[in-house]
Amino acid sequence: MTRTITARELRAHWAEGREIALLDVREEGPFAEAHPLFALSVPVSEIETSLPALVPRLSAPIVVYDAGEGYAARAARRITALGYRDVAVLEGGLQAYARIGEVYRDVNVPSKAFGELVEAIRHTPSLPAAEVRRLLDEETDVVVVDARRFEEFSTMSIPGGRSLPGGELVYRIREAASSPDTLVVVNCAGRTRSIIGTQSLVNAGLPNRVVALRNGTIGWTLEGFSLATRRTEQVAPPSEETRAWARERAAAWATHVGVTVIGAEDLARFRAEAETRTLYTLDVRDPAEHAIGHPAGFASAPGGQLVQATDEWLGVRGARVVLYDDDGVRARMAASWLVQMGWDASVLAEGVALPDAFPVPASPRVLPPAEAALTPDDLAGLTDATIVDLARSPAYRRGHVPGAWHVSGPALARDLAALPGDGPIVLTSPDGRVAAANLTDARRATARPVLILSGGTRAWTEAGRPLETDERFVSEPIDVYKRPYEGTDNARAAMQGYIDWELQLVAQLANDGIARFHVARAPDAPRA
Template sequence: MAKLISAYELRRHWVNHQEIALLDVREEGPYSLSHPLFALSVPISEIEQKLPALVPRRSAPVVVYDNGEGYVDRAAARAKSLGYTDVAILEGGLAGYARVGEVYRDVNVPSKAFGELVESINHTPSLSAREVKNLLETDPQVVVLDARRFEEYNTMSIPRGRSCPGGELVYRVFEVVPSPETTVVVNCAGRTRSIVGTQSLINSGVPNKVVALRNGTIGWTLEGFELEHRKEERALEPSSQATKLARRHARSWAEYVGVSMIDGDKLAQLAATPAGPYPAEFARGHPAGFSNAPGGQLVQATDEWVGVRGALLVLYDTDGVRARMTASWLLQLGWEVYVLDENSTVPADLSIAKVPSWIPPEAGAISTEDLKRLKEVTVVDLARSPSYRKGHIPGSWHASGPELIRDLKTINNKGPIVLTSPDGEIAAANAGYARNAISRDVFYLAGGTAAWVEAGNAVETETRWLSAPIDVYKRPYEGTSNARKDMQGYLDWEYGLVAQLANDGVSRFHVVRNQRVQGE
């Protein structure tokens, strides 16, 4: 059995900036209802697939918890089987933690809470949906920059919006905006990326008036205004002159905030420390050892890229703009962060922690042709439910990954069971566990549903649930079918995050006020 760690000790790691990764091994639905500030959603059934990228160094402290479901011993064992050497169980689980610290709703909470703090400290300018609509109708020169990922923008956007993800704003603004007198509106689906994007442009010293669309597309929808769909307009790639100007502005702000620039030699020194760097930014022609993390999303959803709170981050780009601006925010979010100078050469022998690898077992693997030959077979899909809804092997059932055994026991026929998942890895990781827990033949489909499709086989969309799907939290700010009460409830929750942060006391956030004279 793994050792125990108390909630007090866990919180001391955060306050003292000591490395630690906290894993909520329940499904995302329950996680989204209540979790500690820096908890990561890593369902027990997905540990082999998700954990190595989030925690690449196997000596990093890892803590697992649930809310009494009985997952933690198994989760700790699975983490140890990947080679993690310092694995602990949170004493008392979620309920025990809630007695000493704040618990939060939703996902990507640290970034969202930080965004609210940024607005509170800097009084980030914003306009209501009605004010922005009036502005668009009266000023043909207004530029609207949508700071979300392109896929989100393509799904729904406000009139005259063009895609410019948050990490690209300073990089592209001087190419997109025709004159210093042009008003710039930054929007997202809710609040965070609008606030941080607007403040990025203001902090960098652009001469334009910049405002956020208050409450994003949610606010636009609640006001009764129509959104546009399937737009594909993107902010232009900057010219060399625009890039030079953006670099000057980004460099000035990064220096003001205190972002540390390093060269290849310093990177090698950092890599040699026990903690080692956590390479988190990627660009075309990226150095070996760096991984892809678009700057805006890295600030908006840091917990989806970096699992170890207290880790050391190194960012890189090829333009001298995006990494600096991203680092300026991560520094304020409480991370130790450095930027590798874009003109530096990374040492060929750089010592970067090798990401733990997991190799699917050969035992129990079958091919698509083997699957077709099986009699009275039941196919069980461990995909996330939205993926399952989009298309799955005909006749297959959806099961809960963490509650796989419970769900498999509800299957009536006595024939073999074949587990599948989008690429087969999650199915492979859970097949042995299922085989040992039930008295039936259990196989997994090598290559998963993707292999089924690649072999020319059809999929269907009719759903069959072995239990209610609680594996994914329905985000009220994504998609086009959200209830008004859910959208308003989400906004009300965001407004209360600053108070929660103050009561919790573990964030280590520090928002830098821009007190420079315009033009510095």
């Protein structure tokens, strides 16, 4: 029987800096309504595909919880089956936790709460949308740089802005603002990335006046201003002069914060200890640079997104983190933020020679089914099959195998009985991996034969077969949280509600008392 852990015992791990991973195994929708600060959203149906990267050490302590849906016990069994050895269920689930700790809305909350704390401590400069609009209309020496991912910038952006993802800001900013007289405006969709981006430039000692666009594209929209769409303008890669300036400034700030720079021997020791201390090795450069080449074992994690969404890469709170770049800038700036967020983060020194082979800890056992897999031709030949698509609902809406029903992964065992027909059930998912991982649970829940589409919906399209967009939902589509800061069709009330929520995060952090955040002040800054 899986052991249990109390909420107080869980919180003690965080307060004392001991390793632990907390998994919310419900759908993302309910997760975004309420969860503890350091909880990860890992729906029970996606454990096999999501957990190995988030929790790479099999002996790392893992706690799972739900809100009474019955998913936690099933999740614990599946995690144990992967080879994890220290798995517990949170006693009393979310309700018990909420009696002694704060619960939070939305997603990527640790990073967003930290960003609000940075603004409160450092008084990060910002301007409202109306003032930025006036400056753009009346002044000529103003640049707007968008700190989000390029894809988000292209979807909707401030007119006249250019894409400069947050992890690249210090590295490239002088290509956008070569004169110290140029006003630099940093924006994102809401608040966090513009706060962190602006403060990064201030921390690096950029001589320019730098301000965040207060409340980002949400604030711009709420003022009634139009956004640009489908823009492709990007700030150029840095010149040697810019690189030299950025390297010197990043090194000075990282040293001030206390970022450790390690060499090959240190990394080898960390890797040798990875069976007893969780280790993440991440390349914070642009993903295109990572794709061209990177040291063995370093996963792609663009620096701006890593700081904005630590919970999408770093699943075990209290773990070690080693960051890599080839310029001496981006890893130091990203690490400086992670250290302030309570992570044991260090930077691999530039130009270090590393071996292609190194000891790798035992990895989770993901065993694909040896039978029950159909080819697209096999599936097309079945006349009485009921197709179940386990994709997230937005992917299902974009296109699915004709006739497929959408079932939310965690609700699969419950909702199979609601499917029509009495022939075989065929599970699919975007690449087939989630479908294969849920085959056993599906077979336990129905007397009907259950098969999987090998390679999933991707294999279906690669075989030249069409998709359809007619919708058939068996489960309520609560598997994805509708983010009020993405896209161009958000309700004004949702956008305003999101800004109001962000503004109260500092108070919520203070009441919770387990974050272990510490914002570094400027060198020799007087204490208030």
